[in-house]
Amino acid sequence: NAGVTQTPKFQVLKTGQSMTLQCAQDMNHEYMSWYRQDPGMGLRLIHYSVGAGITDQGEVPNGYNVSRSTTEDFPLRLLSAAPSQTSVYFCASSYSRQGMAEAFFGQGTRLTVV
Amino acid sequence: GQQVMQIPQYQHVQEGEDFTTYCNSSTTLSNIQWYKQRPGGHPVFLIQLVKSGEVKKQKRLTFQFGEAKKNSSLHITATQTTDVGTYFCADPSGSGNTGKLIFGQGTTLQVKP
Numbered sequence: 394n395a396g397v398t399q400t401p402k403f404q405v406l407k408t409g410q411s412m413t414l415q416c417a418q419d420m421n422h423e424y425m426s427w428y429r430q431d432p433g434m435g436l437r438l439i440h441y442s443v444g445a446g447i448t449d450q451g452e453v454p455n456g457y458n459v460s461r462s463t464t465e466d467f468p469l470r471l472l473s474a475a476p477s478q479t480s481v482y483f484c485a486s487s488y489s490r491q492g493m494a495e496a497f498f499g500q501g502t503r504l505t506v507v
Numbered sequence: 508g509q510q511v512m513q514i515p516q517y518q519h520v521q522e523g524e525d526f527t528t529y530c531n532s533s534t535t536l537s538n539i540q541w542y543k544q545r546p547g548g549h550p551v552f553l554i555q556l557v558k559s560g561e562v563k564k565q566k567r568l569t570f571q572f573g574e575a576k577k578n579s580s581l582h583i584t585a586t587q588t589t590d591v592g593t594y595f596c597a598d599p600s601g602s603g604n605t606g607k608l609i610f611g612q613g614t615t616l617q618v619k620p
């Protein structure tokens with residue numbers, strides 16, 4: 394199983410450009426989330442989804458859009474990139490079964506905005 | 508909003524020494540999870556604690572959940588170089604099943620051989 398696949402692994406953007414970070418999972422998980430990781434700040438939740446067609450905002454949603462048209466895919470769109478969005482982005486998927494909700498993370502996308 | 512505070516931010520130990528990281532929440536947690544992230548890698552699930560006062564062991568790792576379910580700790584006995592990485596606690600945000608996690612800031616462990 395591939396698990397959670399993120400593309401691209403690395404990206405450099407110019408300020409004002411837009412782009413989409415792709416995330417796909419093949420585990421038929423209900424829940425998917427996007428996090429950004431910055432030094433000393435842990436992982437912060439950007440957006441999350443509890444199923445196809447349902448998304449909601451996390452702690453730091455500004456400047457990002459998401460959609461979830463299928464169970465498998467949860468792309469994250471940067472509308473107009475800013476240097477403050479330079480970060481490592483992780484996508485995660487999880488299920489809930491008997492109270493357990495282990496999250497599986499992708500390999501990450503390292504984004505630099507210049 | 509929900510906050511999970513984790514200390515210390517960094518810890519340098521000599522191989523063979525013990526290591527502990529602590530996690531504190533401003534609210535009562537329904538359960539808590541722990542993850543490990545190796546340098547350059549992605550977070551990997553270690554364990555979930557659910558019950559008040561729960562203690563779980565995984566080889567040299569001991570996880571505890573406080574009686575009041577507001578704090579948790581991870582203790583590593585006799586560290587090895589393979590323990591290097593950042594350890595995160597995470598609150599699965601007990602507002603129902605959503606899959607979202609609120610992470611502590613993490614503790615980065617360096618082990619000198």
